[in-house]
Amino acid sequence: xxxxxxxxxxxxxxxxxxxxxxxxxxxxxxxxxxxxxxxxxxxxxxxxxxxxxxxxxxxxxxxxxxxxxxxxxxxxxxxxxxxxxxxxxxxxxxxxxxxxxxxxxxxxxxxxxxxxxxxxxxxxxxxxxxxxxxxxxxxxxxxxxxxxxxxxxxxxxxxxxxxxxxxxxxxxxxxxxxxxxxxxxxxxxxxxxxxxxxxxxxxxxxxxxxxxxxxxxxxxxxxxxxxxxxxxxxxxxxxxxxxxxxxxxxxxxxxxxxxxxxxxxxxxxxxxxxxxxxxxxxxxxxxxxxxxxxxxxxxxxxxxxxxxxxxxxxxxxxxxxxxxxxxxxxxxxxxxxxxxxxxxxxxxxxxxxxxxxxxxxxxxxxxxxxxxxxxxxxxxxxxxxxxxxxxxxxxxxxxxxxxxxxxxxxxxxxxxxxxxxxxxxxx
Numbered sequence: 001x002x003x004x005x006x007x008x009x010x011x012x013x014x015x016x017x018x019x020x021x022x023x024x025x026x027x028x029x030x031x032x033x034x035x036x037x038x039x040x041x042x043x044x045x046x047x048x049x050x051x052x053x054x055x056x057x058x059x060x061x062x063x064x065x066x067x068x069x070x071x072x073x074x075x076x077x078x079x080x081x082x083x084x085x086x087x088x089x090x091x092x093x094x095x096x097x098x099x100x101x102x103x104x105x106x107x108x109x110x111x112x113x114x115x116x117x118x119x120x121x122x123x124x125x126x127x128x129x130x131x132x133x134x135x136x137x138x139x140x141x142x143x144x145x146x147x148x149x150x151x152x153x154x155x156x157x158x159x160x161x162x163x164x165x166x167x168x169x170x171x172x173x174x175x176x177x178x179x180x181x182x183x184x185x186x187x188x189x190x191x192x193x194x195x196x197x198x199x200x201x202x203x204x205x206x207x208x209x210x211x212x213x214x215x216x217x218x219x220x221x222x223x224x225x226x227x228x229x230x231x232x233x234x235x236x237x238x239x240x241x242x243x244x245x246x247x248x249x250x251x252x253x254x255x256x257x258x259x260x261x262x263x264x265x266x267x268x269x270x271x272x273x274x275x276x277x278x279x280x281x282x283x284x285x286x287x288x289x290x291x292x293x294x295x296x297x298x299x300x301x302x303x304x305x306x307x308x309x310x311x312x313x314x315x316x317x318x319x320x321x322x323x324x325x326x327x328x329x330x331x332x333x334x335x336x337x338x339x340x341x342x343x344x345x346x347x348x349x350x351x352x353x354x355x356x357x358x359x360x361x362x363x364x365x366x367x368x369x370x371x372x373x374x375x376x377x378x379x380x381x382x383x384x385x386x387x388x389x390x391x392x393x394x395x396x397x398x399x400x401x402x403x404x405x406x407x408x409x410x411x412x413x414x415x416x417x418x419x420x421x422x423x424x425x426x427x
Contacts, residue, residue, distance in 0.1 A: 001104065002028035005406040013410045017120030018417065020410045026112050027104060030056065036101035040400035045097045045139025045150060046074065051182050053096045054136050057111060061134065064118050073154035073192035074138040074184050080118050082131040082424060088200040089131040090424050092117070092416070095140035095151070095375060102141070103402025105207045109390060109409060111136050113205040117417045128424035130200065137375045144169045144178070152378040154192035161190050201350070201423060202379040205388045205416055207404050211395035212368050219408035220415055221366040222354045223387035225306030226377040227275070228343035230315050232301045234261070234322055238331040240287060240295030255285055255294035257329040261322050265301060268321065272314045275369040276305040306343045306369040341373075344380035346387065350423075354386055357418035361411060386423075388415060 005024040014020055033056070034049030036042030043049040054076045061068045061078030068078045082089075094110025114134040121128070137155075142148025145167045153159050165186055167175040176186040213221045238254030262280045269276035279302045286296040301318055305311035319335065326333040355365040368389065376385045390412040393403040 001031050009406045017123035018413050020406050023112055023116055024406055030108055031104040038400045040101040041098045041104050042101055043098045044143045046178050046182050050097045057136050071192040072188040073151045075151040076136040078134040080132045082128045084129055087130045088198050089133050090200050091133050091135055092203040093135035094204050095137045097139055097141050099141050099143045099398050102398050105402050105404050106397055109207055110205040113413045113416050116413050117420055120417055129426045130424040132424055140375055149378045152375040155194050156382045157193040159190050196382050199383045201384040202376060203386045204374055204376040205412055206374055208389040208392045209372055209397035213391040216366045218364055218366050219391050219411045221368045221389040222351055223370050223389055224367050225343060225345035226370045227304035227306050228341040230303045230340045231338035233336050233338050234299050235334040236297045236331055238295050241293040243291040243293055246293055251293055252331050253293050254297045254331055257326050257331045258297035258299055260325050264321055268317045269314055273305055273310040276310055276314050278303045304371055306345055308343050311343060344377050347384055350386040353422055354419055357415045360418050361414050
């Protein structure tokens with residue numbers, strides 16, 4: 001991993017205290033904790049592997065002279081005091097847990113980028129006006145309990161303690177026992193809540209997990225907002241029948257109607273915005289027999305946008321299209337909303353500030369939405385946020401082929417450093 005990262009590294013990017021070799025060595029060292037299949041990373045939330053990785057990062061924070069602590073949710077913090085400790089702090093970081101057999105950059109890059117800024121400031125004797133805290137959030141991916149962002153939700157006070165106590169993990173182990181295994185207490189978990197008035201903003205660097213930056217041929221991109229999903233569950237009901245004995249003009253084929261809906265959905269997002277998307281990723285056909293006309297189809301539509309108004313308009317368009325199609329085919333329709341999460345747009349002032357930091361390093365600014373959720377989404381419901389994406393090779397993520405070049409990662413750190421030097425100053 002380290003050798004591969006350094007192989008094509010442009011050492012001219014080592015300046016202003018930022019050190020690509022140090023970053024590569026740290027990515028390598030973390031990647032060795034919790035190896036999965038085909039050289040992947042396997043550090044699910046609240047596992048011993050996640051704890052070891054967080055402990056390692058805390059050690060690096062200590063060595064960098066930061067004040068460090070672990071809160072009641074297992075989040076790790078490293079604090080670099082500013083010249084004026086009365087000012088609200090700037091928080092930066094990400095997570096270090098993975099999906100099963102995940103990649104080596106997702107989350108990790110955001111944590112190490114923020115830490116590398118601190119290392120760089122230390123080397124050039126830079127002291128920010130505001131205090132900077134680097135954070136490693138617990139259990140962002142949610143692979144263990146089928147719900148994520150446990151650490152960041154605890155920090156902002158969005159934890160339902162009773163619901164949490166009722167959770168069991170993928171192996172049937174109760175949440176309380178899992179917490180005990182990593183020296184945490186389910187009863188004290190909500191005590192991780194912070195006074196949000198003490199936080200000026202949260203900044204997160206993350207790999208893109210898509211191909212837009214690769215297509216634009218730029219190393220980093222400015223995130224305009226984090227999409228909020230709305231999931232619709234449709235049940236199309238026709239009439240099952242014998243595939244051989246039912247004439248074509250006397251059928252109520254639920255699958256034909258559902259298929260027309262699925263075919264039409266991709267054309268709808270462009271009618272509301274350039275950042276909206278809609279996906280049918282899960283279907284069930286009943287009775288699912290080769291020689292039986294489908295009598296019922298259940299399908300889920302995932303609808304997202306970074307703006308709530310256009311996302312909700314797209315939801316209405318999908319429902320209208322579904323009702324139009326089932327009427328045409330003489331079948332019936334039932335639908336329900338499975339989930340609806342508010343999108344988190346990023347303030348234009350912070351997008352512009354990040355764009356200036358990008359331009360300061362000779363990079364053309366590219367703006368793009370985040371279709372995936374991040375810890376910044378949870379923080380962004382309560383405090384201002386900013387996000388910077390780093391180019392992902394082939395857009396691959398959540399497996400061992402996940403890759404971002406060291407050149408791109410280091411350029412991302414330079415941009416982050418520039419941005420943090422701006423936002424940690426007194427207003």
